[in-house]
Amino acid sequence: QVQLVESGGGLVQPGGSLRLSCAASGSIYTINIMGWFRQAPGKQRELVATISSNHITNYANAVKGRFTITRDNAKNTVALQMNSLKPEDTAVYYCNLLNRPTFDNYWGQGTQVTVSS
Numbered sequence: 001q002v003q004l005v006e007s008g009g010g011l012v013q014p015g016g017s018l019r020l021s022c023a024a025s026g027s028i029y030t031i032n033i034m035g036w037f038r039q040a041p042g043k044q045r046e047l048v049a050t051i052s053s054n055h056i057t058n059y060a061n062a063v064k065g066r067f068t069i070t071r072d073n074a075k076n077t078v079a080l081q082m083n084s085l086k087p088e089d090t091a092v093y094y095c096n097l098l099n100r101p102t103f104d105n106y107w108g109q110g111t112q113v114t115v116s117s
Contacts, residue, residue: 003024004024005108006094006109009093011114012085014087014116016085017085020093023076029101030053034097035095038089048063055071066082067082090113094109094110094111
C-alpha cells in the first residue's frame with residue numbers, strides 16, 4: 001500500500017511559476033516511477049511528466065522546456081517545478097507512483113492549478 005500526499009497547487013498569473021510537491025509513503029519498491037498527470041474539466045487525464053527511481057525523465061510535449069520534474073529517493077518525494085505557466089495548464093494535477101515489480105499504481109488526491117489573470 002502506497003499513500004501519496006500532494007501540495008503546492010493554487011492560483012497563478014500567466015507567465016508565473018508554481019511548484020508542486022508529493023510525498024509518498026508505504027510499500028515503495030526501490031524501482032519505481034513517479035510522475036504527474038493532469039485533468040482539465042471535460043478532458044481526459046493526461047501525462048505531464050514522469051521520473052524513474054534512476055532519474056530518467058519524460059515530459060509531455062505541451063510542457064517540455066517549461067516544467068521540470070525532480071525526485072528525492074531518500075525522502076520519497078517528487079516535485080514539479082512549473083514555469084512560464086499558461087492558461088492551458090489549468091487543471092487538477094495528480095501525483096502518481098508505479099511500483100515496477102508489481103505494476104501497482106497509486107494516485108494522490110489531486111491539487112488544483114489555475115492559471116489566470
